[in-house]
Structure formats: C-alpha cells, structure tokens
Amino acid sequence: MAITLPPGLNQQTLPKDAAQNGLTRSRAGGRILRSATAAALAVWFVLPLLPLGLWIFADRWSYPAPLPQDWGLQNVDSALSRGAAIAFAGSLGLGFVVSAVATPLGVLAARSLAFHPSRWSAPVSGLLFAPLALPAFVAVFGLNVLLVRLQVPSYAGVVLVLTVYALPYTTYVMRLAYAAHDIGFEEEACTLGATRGQVFLRVQLPLIAPALARAAFLAFLVGWSDYLVTLLIGGGSLVTVPLLVASAASGTGNDGIVAVLSVMALAPPLGLLLLLGLTGRRRRGSRS
Amino acid sequence: MRQGLDLHGLSKSFKGSPVPALEEFSLSLAPGSCTAVLGPSGSGKSTLLRTVAGLEIPDRGSVLLDGQNLAAVRPERRGMAMVFQRPLLFPHLNVLDNVAFAATIRGVPRRRARTDAETFLDLVQMEGTGKRAVSDLSGGQQQRVAIARGLAARPEVLLLDEPFSALDPELRSAMHELLAQVREKLNPTILMVTHDRDEAAAVADHLALISEGKLLQHSTVQEMYTRPASLQVSRLLGGTNEIPGTVREGVHYSALGAHALPGNHQWPEGPATMVIRQEHVILLDEHSPGLLAVVTRIRTRGPRKLVTMEAAGVNLHAEATASPALATGDAIRIQLPTPALAVVGGTSEHRSAPLTSPDGKVLA
Numbered sequence: 001m002a003i004t005l006p007p008g009l010n011q012q013t014l015p016k017d018a019a020q021n022g023l024t025r026s027r028a029g030g031r032i033l034r035s036a037t038a039a040a041l042a043v044w045f046v047l048p049l050l051p052l053g054l055w056i057f058a059d060r061w062s063y064p065a066p067l068p069q070d071w072g073l074q075n076v077d078s079a080l081s082r083g084a085a086i087a088f089a090g091s092l093g094l095g096f097v098v099s100a101v102a103t104p105l106g107v108l109a110a111r112s113l114a115f116h117p118s119r120w121s122a123p124v125s126g127l128l129f130a131p132l133a134l135p136a137f138v139a140v141f142g143l144n145v146l147l148v149r150l151q152v153p154s155y156a157g158v159v160l161v162l163t164v165y166a167l168p169y170t171t172y173v174m175r176l177a178y179a180a181h182d183i184g185f186e187e188e189a190c191t192l193g194a195t196r197g198q199v200f201l202r203v204q205l206p207l208i209a210p211a212l213a214r215a216a217f218l219a220f221l222v223g224w225s226d227y228l229v230t231l232l233i234g235g236g237s238l239v240t241v242p243l244l245v246a247s248a249a250s251g252t253g254n255d256g257i258v259a260v261l262s263v264m265a266l267a268p269p270l271g272l273l274l275l276l277g278l279t280g281r282r283r284r285g286s287r288s
Numbered sequence: 289m290r291q292g293l294d295l296h297g298l299s300k301s302f303k304g305s306p307v308p309a310l311e312e313f314s315l316s317l318a319p320g321s322c323t324a325v326l327g328p329s330g331s332g333k334s335t336l337l338r339t340v341a342g343l344e345i346p347d348r349g350s351v352l353l354d355g356q357n358l359a360a361v362r363p364e365r366r367g368m369a370m371v372f373q374r375p376l377l378f379p380h381l382n383v384l385d386n387v388a389f390a391a392t393i394r395g396v397p398r399r400r401a402r403t404d405a406e407t408f409l410d411l412v413q414m415e416g417t418g419k420r421a422v423s424d425l426s427g428g429q430q431q432r433v434a435i436a437r438g439l440a441a442r443p444e445v446l447l448l449d450e451p452f453s454a455l456d457p458e459l460r461s462a463m464h465e466l467l468a469q470v471r472e473k474l475n476p477t478i479l480m481v482t483h484d485r486d487e488a489a490a491v492a493d494h495l496a497l498i499s500e501g502k503l504l505q506h507s508t509v510q511e512m513y514t515r516p517a518s519l520q521v522s523r524l525l526g527g528t529n530e531i532p533g534t535v536r537e538g539v540h541y542s543a544l545g546a547h548a549l550p551g552n553h554q555w556p557e558g559p560a561t562m563v564i565r566q567e568h569v570i571l572l573d574e575h576s577p578g579l580l581a582v583v584t585r586i587r588t589r590g591p592r593k594l595v596t597m598e599a600a601g602v603n604l605h606a607e608a609t610a611s612p613a614l615a616t617g618d619a620i621r622i623q624l625p626t627p628a629l630a631v632v633g634g635t636s637e638h639r640s641a642p643l644t645s646p647d648g649k650v651l652a
Binding site for chain 2: 182184185187188189190191192193194195198202203206207
C-alpha cells in the first residue's frame with residue numbers, strides 16, 4: 001500500500017558531519033592546545049590521589065623516604081576497626097535518601113516554575129535558592145534547637161535539613177531541563193492516546209532522564225559529603241565518612257587511615273560520575 | 289455509524305488577550321472530508337484545532353464526534369490524532385517505535401505493534417527506515433513519519449496544524465500528493481489549519497475561513513473563490529477587484545456598465561460590490577471587443593504578470609501569463625466573464641491592498 005512520491009525526495013538524509021562547519025571545524029593548533037589542556041587537567045586531578053594511593057598500602061613510610069618502606073593492609077584494617085564500613089553505609093544511605101527526597105521535589109518545583117508561571121514564581125524561586133546564600137552554620141544552629149523542641153528524630157532532622165540544602169541544586173538543574181523541554185512532545189503523546197501516567201513514563205521521563213540523573217547526583221553529593229549538619233543535628237547518633245575522616249585527620253600519625261577513608265569518600269561520587277558520563281555517551285551514541 | 293465532526297458555538301478567550309481566540313465558532317465536517325481552516329496569523333486557527341483535540345478547554349460551545357459530546361472526554365480518548373507544524377518525533381525512540389507508539393500504549397504486543405507500524409511506514413514511502421534514529425532524518429522525512437504515526441493511531445479525525453509550512457515548496461507539493469493518496473486509501477476525516485491558501489486549495493475539498501476567531505465562510509473550495517460571502521472573504525482569499533454599484537434584477541450596474549450576474553444564484557437587490565478574481569479577468573488587445581482600460585502598472589511574478597489597469601475610473605487587477613506583451617500606458621480591452629462574477633452586499637469601503645506574500649500566503 002505504498003504511496004508514490006517524486007523520485008529523490010525519499011533519499012534525503014542529513015549528512016553525518018552536519019554539525020561541522022567553518023566555525024566549528026577543529027584546527028591543528030586548537031587540537032594541540034585542547035589536548036594539552038586536557039592532559040594538564042587530568043594530571044591536576046590525578047596527582048593528589050597518588051600519595052593517597054601509596055598511603056593506603058604503606059605500613060611504614062617515614063620521612064625522607066620517597067616511597068613506603070613497608071607495604072601492607074594495616075591502614076585498611078585500622079580504618080575498618082574504627083567503623084569505616086558502618087560510616088560508609090551511613091553516608092551512602094544518607095546520600096541516597098537525600099537524593100530520593102530532593103530530586104522529585106526539585107522536579108515538581110522546576111516543572112511548576114517552568115510551566116505555571118505566576119506572580120509568586122519569583123518569590124518562590126528566591127525562597128528555594130535561599131539556602132545557597134545562607135551559611136550552613138547559621139541555619140543549622142537555629143534549626144537544631146527547633147528540631148529538638150519539636151522532637152524530630154535526629155536522622156529525619158538531618159535528612160530534612162540536607163534536603164533543603166540539596167533543593168536549590170535539583171531545582172536549578174531541572175529548571176534548565178524544563179526550559180529546554182518541549183511540552184509539544186507530551187501533547188503529541190496525549191493526542192496519540194497516552195494517559196497522563198503513560199505520558200510521564202514513556203515521554204517525559206526519558207526526555208528529562210539525563211537532567212534527572214544530574215540532579216540526583218548533586219543531591220547525593222550534598223548528603224554524601226555533609227559534615228556540619230550531620231554533626232550538629234545528628235548529634236553523634238549518625239556516623240558518616242566525613243565525620244570519621246575529620247576525626248582521624250584531627251589526630252596525629254593517622255595519615256594511612258585518613259588516606260583509606262579519603263579514598264572511601266571519593267569512590268562512590270567518582271563511580272556515579274563515571275556511570276553518568278558513560279550512560280550519557282551511550283544515549284548520545286544511540287541517537288546518532 | 290459515522291456522522292462526522294460538529295463544532296457548535298466554540299468560544300475561547302485567553303487571559304491578557306483583548307480579543308477572544310474563538311468566538312461562537314460553528315462548523316460541520318462530513319465523515320471522510322478534508323476541510324482546511326484558512327486564516328491569517330493569530331486568527332484562532334491553532335486554538336480551534338487544539339480545542340477540537342481537547343488540549344484547550346473552550347469557555348463555551350461543544351465538540352461532537354459522531355453525535356457524542358466530547359466535553360468530558362480527555363484528549364487521549366477522543367479518537368483523534370494531531371500532527372503539528374514540527375514533527376515532534378520522540379527523540380528517545382527510533383522511527384519504527386515512534387510509529388508504533390499509539391499501539392504500544394494501547395497494550396498491543398511490541399512485535400505486532402512494530403509490524404503494524406511498518407505498514408504505515410510503507411504507506412508514507414519510508415520503508416526500511418524503521419531502525420534509524422529520528423535525528424538522522426531530514427525535515428520532510430520526519431514530517432512523513434509524523435503523519436504515519438498519526439495514521440497508525442487509526443484516528444477517526446486527523447488534525448493537521450500547519451504540518452507542511454516548514455517544508456520547501458517541492459517537498460510541500462510531494463506531501464500534498466501524499467495526503468491525497470492517504471485520503472484515497474484510509475479516508476479519515478481531516479481538519480487542517482493553514483495560512484497558505486494555495487495549500488488549502490490543493491489539499492482540501494472544503495475551506496473554512498476564519499478571522500479574529502470568527503467563521504467567515506465555510507464552503508467548497510470552488511465556491512469560496514467564486515462566491516465569497518463578504519468582501520473580507522474575497523480579500524482574505526487574495527481577491528483584489530471590487531467594483532461598487534447596484535444590483536437590479538440580476539444585473540450589476542456600475543461605472544463599468546451593466547454586467548449580468550450568473551443566473552444560478554439569487555443575488556440581493558440594492559447597493560452591492562461586484563467582485564471578480566484577477567485570474568479570471570480576460571485581457572485583449574485594443575481592437576478586440578470589451579471594456580477599454582489603460583495599464584497603470586505591471587508586476588512580474590515569475591511566469592505571471594500582475595497587471596493593474598484603470599477602466600472608467602475604476603482600478604482593476606488582472607493576472608496574465610507572458611502574452612500578450614504589455615507595457616505601462618498601453619490601452620487594452622478587458623472582458624469580465626459572467627460565470628466568474630459575484631456580488632457581495634454593500635458598497636466597497638476604502639481599502640488598502642491586502643498584504644500577501646509572493647507565494648500566496650495571507651499575511652493580514
């Protein structure tokens with residue numbers, strides 16, 4: 001039941017290098033400079049990790065020896081005996097809970113700000129972004145008293161405050177995503193017979209997924225890396241990696257343990273970041 | 289039994305807009321017909337389509353499909369599909385899954401939905417492109433996939449919101465041909481909005497002219513051009529000849545003399561403006577029979593010439609092909625064939641030339 005169209009019209013496709021033009025084409029000098037900058041940045045980021053890596057396996061490393069004199073896993077054992085595993089689980093849990101609460105809230109806030117502008121939009125935006133301007137120390141001291149008086153459990157209090165601190169990030173990321181989001185896709189899906197739920201799951205969610213992942217990652221970072229809120233509102237009932245790192249770093253002779261805990265603190269965000277990058281690359285690749 | 293689409297007294301206003309987007313708009317579409325809603329930008333065309341689709345809720349009025357009032361029916365349950373000006377293909381799905389979208393959300397197994405989608409891709413001559421990413425397709429191909437996706441939803445009414453306006457003329461002609469063939473094979477009721485009267489005339493069998501949210505006239509394409517209901521309709525369709533005068537017993541009397549009007553119509557008696565489309569005015573040499581006119585201006589439009597003349601103090605316009613060779617100041621004879629004449633009530637008030645683009649789009 002094919003329909004006949006004039007010849008030639010069916011063969012039109014976009015050239016693969018359509019994005020390359022006189023302005024964007026890479027030149028030799030630019031390529032070298034770009035590569036050199038990338039290499040310098042890589043060294044800048046990786047270099048501080050080298051001593052950490054050495055310290056983890058250094059059972060003995062005295063000045064002025066350039067490398068550890070004795071190799072082993074004593075530092076790992078010591079870190080574990082100080083509760084590193086529990087702190088790791090605590091941090092991971094806190095990061096995921098804050099992310100799980102702040103991301104959907106950020107989505108709702110951003111969608112509302114993007115698609116339902118009103119005279120209240122500006123004050124609401126200001127309120128949502130206020131935690132970025134307010135020093136955490138000031139806010140936490142005030143809130144600590146309030147939460148104790150309201151008898152809010154310490155874990156819930158920590159999650160609540162960290163969610164407020166994560167909201168500006170999730171809202172901002174999602175606000176940018178919704179600014180570029182074409183509501184026409186949803187309307188089209190709707191006229192094709194998709195219910196609201198199907199529109200959300202099959203159209204909106206896949207389209208905003210990259211931004212959603214970025215927002216969730218930032219919210220996770222807020223929970224994962226927090227020190228002050230966990231210390232003051234948690235009141236010691238919640239042990240996380242940053243608390244343990246700070247505790248170990250304040251003592252002397254704990255360089256190896258601090259190195260182990262620091263790498264533990266670095267691993268999940270780095271892993272998630274790599275996952276995010278690889279997923280994004282695969283998505284871009286699958287579209288081309 | 290199919291009864292078609294009926295719109296009754298649709299009114300819609302938007303906050304902050306001084307004029308309503310739709311005002312008491314009524315229209316009836318027979319099943320299987322193709323109606324083009326034609327009007328200038330901002331006349332309410334797209335609002336009309338969105339209201340029919342259920343994407344806008346009218347302040348007043350109703351939309352009836354096969355006699356059923358759709359007021360409480362959500363867009364996804366209306367049995368309509370809409371193709372927008374932009375193809376809006378889902379970028380996270382490949383071509384085939386885009387076309388299979390309507391079936392998969394209805395719960396049809398994916399394999400069957402894809403097989404079905406392939407049929408519709410064949411229909412729009414896009415076979416073999418199913419696995420490609422939508423971003424790999426050209427604009428015309430994307431719009432064809434969008435039409436296939438709309439048709440695959442098996443809508444009773446296909447709503448087209450200026451779907452070809454972003455395409456180049458050659459591709460647009462191909463899409464018109466495609467639509468004609470789709471109508472032949474599937475016979476859906478089509479409501480299409482456009483601001484291009486040539487496109488409307490090429491695609492539709494009925495025209496509905498809209499201005500400032502009001503329906504000015506709804507008729508067949510031929511009737512709209514030859515029997516405009518008002519001067520506004522004539523002007524919006526690009527008509528430029530308006531000869532004020534009086535009708536008595538089927539004859540229009542004016543500075544140009546007496547012109548018998550077509551006998552197959554009851555013409556109103558009294559003051560009336562005679563209109564004749566510029567392409568129907570016959571230009572002859574000075575020695576032929578007809579009204580004497582002097583050419584005052586000639587504008588070339590590709591293979592055509594738009595000739596402005598003055599005859600008995602009346603400005604007239606004619607569209608001529610390359611012959612006869614004319615120049616400004618030439619004396620010529622013109623004939624106004626009776627079947628091409630029409631009159632509308634009242635006299636022609638002072639008018640400025642309608643703003644039209646060279647490709648026939650109504651700009652204002």
